């Protein structure tokens with residue numbers, strides 16, 4: 001993939017899937033803005049990309065804040081020119097079942113995944129219009145389709161992202177902007193290592209035909225493809241990258 005003329009903004013790019021995506025886009029030639037609430041990790045990622053010969057800039061943001069989006073998109077455009085790709089990836093989980101999850105946790109998870117996705121696409125659209133085209137990839141989850149036991153907020157937020165992706169795909173098409181989402185299965189990232197017991201992980205892997213977790217790079221490869229002109233006729237898609245989980 002040649003992404004030399006692309007300018008990409010990736011949220012949650014300090015680690016995990018976001019970092020792997022920034023690295024893949026950078027290695028393919030794109031100028032990459034790594035946005036994360038943890039600036040130190042985003043800076044380390046940007047340094048690594050530049051060390052490998054790429055172009056990268058780290059910025060601190062909270063994806064839940066509209067003002068941060070305005071600032072980050074402006075910063076990206078000032079540094080590299082009109083944005084052409086946005087990856088809405090940042091997020092966290094607050095486990096809890098339908099009967100037990102607190103309203104505060106439910107709204108926090110909806111906010112960081114679903115509201116942030118809306119704010120990001122809104123903020124990026126004028127920059128895409130200036131470029132004449134653009135691509136958005138929203139990082140959802142297989143849980144969007146199958147739900148998760150004890151994952152009420154997360155499953156609802158991720159399912160909402162699929163609906164929002166499809167609405168945006170319809171609305172943005174006339175601007176030359178494609179909007180897709182990926183639905184990863186279990187992926188070996190700090191988030192999963194930090195919160196999932198071996199027992200739960202092994203149960204989920206037993207339901208996965210490929211019998212292993214994805215590497216962050218395997219998710220990043222699909223995201224980068226959807227950002228690229230190679231995917232020029234793909235919009236409104238919800239692409240499972242799950243090793244066959246939920247076939």
Ligand SMILES: NC(=O)c1ccc[n+]([C@@H]2O[C@H](COP(=O)([O-])OP(=O)(O)OC[C@H]3O[C@@H](n4cnc5c(N)ncnc54)[C@H](O)[C@@H]3O)[C@@H](O)[C@H]2O)c1
Nearest residue numbers: 012014016017037062063089090091141184186187189191
């Ligand atoms: N790991 C998996 O198995 C898996 C599976 C399906 C979907 N996903 C989704 O992929 C995405 C990335 O997951 P991951 O496993 O790499 O997570 P991770 O926790 O390893 O990384 C998430 C990053 O997002 C950042 N972040 C969190 N809240 C933020 C905020 N408010 N503003 C800005 N940055 C913020 C964190 O600082 C961190 O760098 C998430 O949306 C997650 O729901 C992950």
